[in-house]
Amino acid sequence: MSELKVGLAGLGTVGAAVFRMLERRAAELEARTGRTVKATAVAARDRTRDRGLNLDGVTWYEDPVALAGTGDIDVFVELMGGDGDPAKAAVAAALDRGIPVVTANKALLAKCGLDLARRAEAAGAGLHFEAAVAGGIPIVKTLREALAGNAIERVSGILNGTCNYILTRMAEEKLSFHVCLTEAQRLGYAEADPTFDIDGFDTAHKLAILTSLAFGTQVDADSIYVEGIRQLTLADLDAADDLGYRVKLLGVAVKTDTGIEQRVHPTMVPKHWPIAQVSGVTNAVAVDGDAVALTLVGPGAGGDATASAVVADLFDVARGAQGFAFGLPVDRLQKAERAPMQRHEGGYYIRLAVVNKPGTAATIARRMADEQISLESIVQRRPGGTTSAADTAHVILITYATTEEAVRRAIAAIEADGVVASLPQVIRIEKD
Amino acid sequence: MSELKVGLAGLGTVGAAVFRMLERRAAELEARTGRTVKATAVAARDRTRDRGLNLDGVTWYEDPVALAGTGDIDVFVELMGGDGDPAKAAVAAALDRGIPVVTANKALLAKCGLDLARRAEAAGAGLHFEAAVAGGIPIVKTLREALAGNAIERVSGILNGTCNYILTRMAEEKLSFHVCLTEAQRLGYAEADPTFDIDGFDTAHKLAILTSLAFGTQVDADSIYVEGIRQLTLADLDAADDLGYRVKLLGVAVKTDTGIEQRVHPTMVPKHWPIAQVSGVTNAVAVDGDAVALTLVGPGAGGDATASAVVADLFDVARGAQGFAFGLPVDRLQKAERAPMQRHEGGYYIRLAVVNKPGTAATIARRMADEQISLESIVQRRPGGTTSAADTAHVILITYATTEEAVRRAIAAIEADGVVASLPQVIRIEKD
Numbered sequence: 073m074s075e076l077k078v079g080l081a082g083l084g085t086v087g088a089a090v091f092r093m094l095e096r097r098a099a100e101l102e103a104r105t106g107r108t109v110k111a112t113a114v115a116a117r118d119r120t121r122d123r124g125l126n127l128d129g130v131t132w133y134e135d136p137v138a139l140a141g142t143g144d145i146d147v148f149v150e151l152m153g154g155d156g157d158p159a160k161a162a163v164a165a166a167l168d169r170g171i172p173v174v175t176a177n178k179a180l181l182a183k184c185g186l187d188l189a190r191r192a193e194a195a196g197a198g199l200h201f202e203a204a205v206a207g208g209i210p211i212v213k214t215l216r217e218a219l220a221g222n223a224i225e226r227v228s229g230i231l232n233g234t235c236n237y238i239l240t241r242m243a244e245e246k247l248s249f250h251v252c253l254t255e256a257q258r259l260g261y262a263e264a265d266p267t268f269d270i271d272g273f274d275t276a277h278k279l280a281i282l283t284s285l286a287f288g289t290q291v292d293a294d295s296i297y298v299e300g301i302r303q304l305t306l307a308d309l310d311a312a313d314d315l316g317y318r319v320k321l322l323g324v325a326v327k328t329d330t331g332i333e334q335r336v337h338p339t340m341v342p343k344h345w346p347i348a349q350v351s352g353v354t355n356a357v358a359v360d361g362d363a364v365a366l367t368l369v370g371p372g373a374g375g376d377a378t379a380s381a382v383v384a385d386l387f388d389v390a391r392g393a394q395g396f397a398f399g400l401p402v403d404r405l406q407k408a409e410r411a412p413m414q415r416h417e418g419g420y421y422i423r424l425a426v427v428n429k430p431g432t433a434a435t436i437a438r439r440m441a442d443e444q445i446s447l448e449s450i451v452q453r454r455p456g457g458t459t460s461a462a463d464t465a466h467v468i469l470i471t472y473a474t475t476e477e478a479v480r481r482a483i484a485a486i487e488a489d490g491v492v493a494s495l496p497q498v499i500r501i502e503k504d
Numbered sequence: 505m506s507e508l509k510v511g512l513a514g515l516g517t518v519g520a521a522v523f524r525m526l527e528r529r530a531a532e533l534e535a536r537t538g539r540t541v542k543a544t545a546v547a548a549r550d551r552t553r554d555r556g557l558n559l560d561g562v563t564w565y566e567d568p569v570a571l572a573g574t575g576d577i578d579v580f581v582e583l584m585g586g587d588g589d590p591a592k593a594a595v596a597a598a599l600d601r602g603i604p605v606v607t608a609n610k611a612l613l614a615k616c617g618l619d620l621a622r623r624a625e626a627a628g629a630g631l632h633f634e635a636a637v638a639g640g641i642p643i644v645k646t647l648r649e650a651l652a653g654n655a656i657e658r659v660s661g662i663l664n665g666t667c668n669y670i671l672t673r674m675a676e677e678k679l680s681f682h683v684c685l686t687e688a689q690r691l692g693y694a695e696a697d698p699t700f701d702i703d704g705f706d707t708a709h710k711l712a713i714l715t716s717l718a719f720g721t722q723v724d725a726d727s728i729y730v731e732g733i734r735q736l737t738l739a740d741l742d743a744a745d746d747l748g749y750r751v752k753l754l755g756v757a758v759k760t761d762t763g764i765e766q767r768v769h770p771t772m773v774p775k776h777w778p779i780a781q782v783s784g785v786t787n788a789v790a791v792d793g794d795a796v797a798l799t800l801v802g803p804g805a806g807g808d809a810t811a812s813a814v815v816a817d818l819f820d821v822a823r824g825a826q827g828f829a830f831g832l833p834v835d836r837l838q839k840a841e842r843a844p845m846q847r848h849e850g851g852y853y854i855r856l857a858v859v860n861k862p863g864t865a866a867t868i869a870r871r872m873a874d875e876q877i878s879l880e881s882i883v884q885r886r887p888g889g890t891t892s893a894a895d896t897a898h899v900i901l902i903t904y905a906t907t908e909e910a911v912r913r914a915i916a917a918i919e920a921d922g923v924v925a926s927l928p929q930v931i932r933i934e935k936d
Contacts, residue, residue: 096655097652097653097654097655100720101652103833103836104652104827104828104832208795209798210646210651210798213645213646213650214645217645217816217820218634218642218645219642220815220816221525221529221533221812221815221816221819222812223532288532344783346778346781346782346801349781362808363521363640363809363811364802364803364808364809365802365803366640366800366801367800367801367802368799368800368801369778369800369801370796370797371796376794377796379653379795380651380653380654380793380796381650384652387649387653391827392824393823393825393826394823394825396536401535404535
């Protein structure tokens with residue numbers, strides 16, 4: 073019975089959860105893989121901190137790069153985070169000497185995934201990252217292995233629990249964005265500086281990885297169109313509800329005639345879609361293949377959920393399951409043709425705060441017609457609440473499929489007409 | 505570049521879809537596994553039938569057992585179905601000479617899974633069956649690999665598309681069971697003899713396999729409590745809707761104090777559960793682990809979806825990914841302690857058609873109290889429609905958590921009281 077010696081860099085919430093899970097599941101993992109899987113070395117900053125772990129007999133490293141590059145280990149687990157050193161140097165050091173790596177570091181993969189995959193391949197070592205996307209949901213394994221028979225057409229998901237928590241509470245309890253953000257921070261679902269989550273960058277990192285897995289392309293986070301949820305108001309969520317939609321921050325990668333469109337933005341999805349039902353911090357990923365369409369729902373973050381994904385990767389390492397990091401050999405990964413967002417086609421929700429005077433709706437409708445945009449509905453109404461001035465109103469437009477470009481031009485024309493009182497709100501619609 | 509020679513037994517809808525998918529994805533599979541994956545031999549009944557497949561250069565066998573036992577193949581794919589020969593003999597013949605097997609045959613696995621897994625292990629050959637449960641949903645891989653770090657507490661699912669189609673149409677269009685069954689037959693979703701699907705046996709076969717994977721037990725289909733959907737009426741579905749539930753035919757396996765409870769029956773699930781939203785022929789599986797709870801939604805049947813699962817297994821065979829058929833070595837699979845259904849605990853929906861006379865509700869309530877059953881609600885109402893006699897009414901009870909035994913005794917007592925006009929309807933409730 074050979075041992076799989078695990079070197080663990082990072083002993084925060086996730087690292088500690090992995091350590092405990094390996095202890096708790098030791099007998100099971102041994103029975104299932106034929107090997108004992110054990111954390112034999114760890115690297116973390118503060119040795120004196122009590123983490124409630126029994127580290128007797130575990131070698132302690134101050135320097136994760138030293139652990140990765142010289143430790144007596146069979147696999148290196150990187151749970152430090154950050155897209156630079158020491159995480160990057162440590163992962164590279166392990167791979168370069170042929171030690172497989174398991175990482176939960178989406179930022180690192182989004183930035184350096186191609187380079188790291190090349191190192192892994194050159195050394196014949198696996199690079200595993202189930203925990204980097206959608207936490208406990210096995211979407212990496214699903215795309216890389218379970219859907220190998222499918223040509224993927226589209227992958228999309230709720231990939232950030234913080235945003236979904238905020239949007240769920242806004243919609244269900246009729247609260248403002250800021251109240252919900254504060255609540256999320258109080259409960260530990262959002263950071264003190266929430267920018268990374270609520271402005272969509274975290275979702276974009278995860279989407280970049282999914283895109284590569286789904287379409288066999290080189291990870292390319294820079295070509296993602298990103299919009300966050302900061303500007304959403306309760307008025308928009310209420311209007312969406314009235315129209316039969318829910319608003320979710322989606323990451324979407326889709327094959328189009330002009331290339332692969334990668335985008336992160338608030339999206340109105342029909343209420344009956346499985347993904348519309350996903351509430352709170354839960355994540356979901358939907359994959360449309362040419363043979364199968366799947367939706368996977370589960371926890372996107374948290375110590376146990378992330379540890380579950382890390383241990384699944386260790387299970388694969390232990391049983392010797394081989395595979396390419398992004399499914400294909402690095403030299404087969406295509407440079408992604410970037411579909412420009414201006415060419416995006418779909419339906420749009422447009423809310424305009426307008427000056428309440430005769431002819432306003434007609435002006436708006438004409439500008440839409442000028443751009444060949446067909447309207448599914450146009451509704452003018454007084455915004456709710458006691459603070460709304462009598463001389464302003466909301467005009468809410470729902471368009472049939474059109475292009476981003478046409479919508480942008482129509483709105484610019486309406487703004488030039490001087491009938492709008494504040495910045496227009498635009499939310500893209502996905503439907504069957 | 506070595507070749508993986510695939511022998512395919514069964515060229516019906518699924519077999520033909522597998523053949524075509526291997527052709528269509530040949531280059532991708534080669535890039536991803538380093539091997540060419542190609543159907544080189546087939547066995548089917550009628551050689552003259554035009555299946556639209558190019559079988560040039562493919563060796564034809566009349567006898568699938570001969571293909572499995574003597575063919576020049578590296579893997580045997582069994583898509584004939586049936587829990588006896590020739591499927592069983594063919595699978596055994598392949599395994600016994602060390603040839604890995606991919607099968608979609610749930611009936612065979614439910615009946616002979618343990619024996620076949622033992623043969624696979626003895627010969628060091630893989631036994632793969634992703635397609636046998638929930639079609640295109642990768643639940644076997646998820647339980648066997650992705651959740652290796654979890655102790656599983658519960659697995660449940662909508663595992664039969666025919667039943668879910670019928671229940672969805674009944675609820676949405678207010679149609680009777682028989683009208684919907686006829687529709688399902690017309691559309692090819694139900695067999696001419698629908699017994700196997702609508703009486704729950706197909707779900708039970710799949711559940712038996714999931715239970716073994718989830719809990720490390722020996723496949724034991726005989727210990728499953730099975731109830732189908734034949735007796736459900738629109739009145740029940742409407743009442744469920746009023747109460748905030750949907751009715752689904754669920755297969756459920758859950759770890760209890762008295763052992764593993766395996767049951768298949770119509771179940772009321774809260775509308776907001778992801779599984780409640782799953783409509784039509786779609787399948788869904790929910791897994792509760794101690795670290796992660798997942799729900800997977802996708803197509804449970806159909807040529808392409810099933811082929812997708814078969815090809816995923818072939819992908820694993822091609823890249824040499826090893827694993828035990830049911831996750832653990834056969835001698836580590838425990839004989840399942842069977843939790844008797846009488847001990848089942850949960851909430852119940854009970855509909856009684858009663859004689860409409862004073863004191864009926866009081867009689868019923870007293871019998872419930874006699875069995876220590878607490879009622880969440882008791883509603884007496886005239887059934888809808890023009891045919892209901894003035895002297896009958898429905899009494900609908902919702903209980904708090906109680907036992908199957910207590911409910912059965914209370915109903916027997918009420919029947920003995922002579923106040924019920926027809927057979928009582930009992931639907932178990934699952935909730936948070």
